[in-house]
Amino acid sequence: MQENDETGHTFSFDYTFTPTEAFGFYFKQEENGKEIMMLTPEINTLLKRWNLPDGQGNIFNMSGAGVAYFRANTQPSLWTAFLADYESRRWFFSYEPRFVYDGNIEKSVWQRARIGIAPYLADYNDLNTWIMFQVDHHPAKHDHFVATPLIRFFYKTYLFEIGYSSNQHVMVNWQIQF
Amino acid sequence: MKKYLITMGIMFGFTAAASADTIKATVNGMVCGFCATGIEKTFKAQPEVQTVNVDLKGKLVTVTTKTDQNLDDSKIKQLLKNSGYSVVNIARTK
Numbered sequence: 609m610q611e612n613d614e615t616g617h618t619f620s621f622d623y624t625f626t627p628t629e630a631f632g633f634y635f636k637q638e639e640n641g642k643e644i645m646m647l648t649p650e651i652n653t654l655l656k657r658w659n660l661p662d663g664q665g666n667i668f669n670m671s672g673a674g675v676a677y678f679r680a681n682t683q684p685s686l687w688t689a690f691l692a693d694y695e696s697r698r699w700f701f702s703y704e705p706r707f708v709y710d711g712n713i714e715k716s717v718w719q720r721a722r723i724g725i726a727p728y729l730a731d732y733n734d735l736n737t738w739i740m741f742q743v744d745h746h747p748a749k750h751d752h753f754v755a756t757p758l759i760r761f762f763y764k765t766y767l768f769e770i771g772y773s774s775n776q777h778v779m780v781n782w783q784i785q786f
Numbered sequence: 787m788k789k790y791l792i793t794m795g796i797m798f799g800f801t802a803a804a805s806a807d808t809i810k811a812t813v814n815g816m817v818c819g820f821c822a823t824g825i826e827k828t829f830k831a832q833p834e835v836q837t838v839n840v841d842l843k844g845k846l847v848t849v850t851t852k853t854d855q856n857l858d859d860s861k862i863k864q865l866l867k868n869s870g871y872s873v874v875n876i877a878r879t880k
Contacts, residue, residue: 627867627870657815657870659870660814661845662817663817664821695818697817697818730819731841732840736819762819762820765820785824
């Protein structure tokens, strides 16, 4: 998975080794202020899932521990995030608070919320399209609140998102499941 | 008469030997293509399975077994649980 948005560039690669756990690597180069680089192994855990007749709700935890680097200063990096989402074939909602500790480089808390609607109900072999709206809150950044309208497409195991944020950054995200 | 019975016996035996199950599982939580792909991949990896079809609208996973192969309900439930979904009902036809 790769995310390029107003916060920077993120790349992660994960292997799902049990039905509820995945292990992988997380790399992030931040922008919008300090150009911090973070490299950590990560573990993603499905904490709770609700399978409903017309939807699914989930709570995930994602956590990593590794190193952060900024202007020749290397520090321990620890981060954890919780992601709660609900998705039906028509609606999508998510909320994610994230806590980051990069030693004396940065300590931050940020949160992200998304709402999405599918303009048509696609089946398995169809191209799925979502119109989404994302709001980020970064108390430690120059732009505390950033809004990003975006379009999500996915087809089978390929996901692609493109958007444009209120602080004038292009968002391009992609994800492939193997 | 004896010849007729033998012929019928062979035909019946052939029919029984050539039978395969079509299993329709109604599944909760299946809302996206990612879900469907995971389920399809899981079932295709089973040696008993001939075909898999996922219908998001109907909330159905349809599995056809290979000739003379069987996939019991407990295994189907476990495979779908491991894929992250809940089984509501399983119906079978020969």
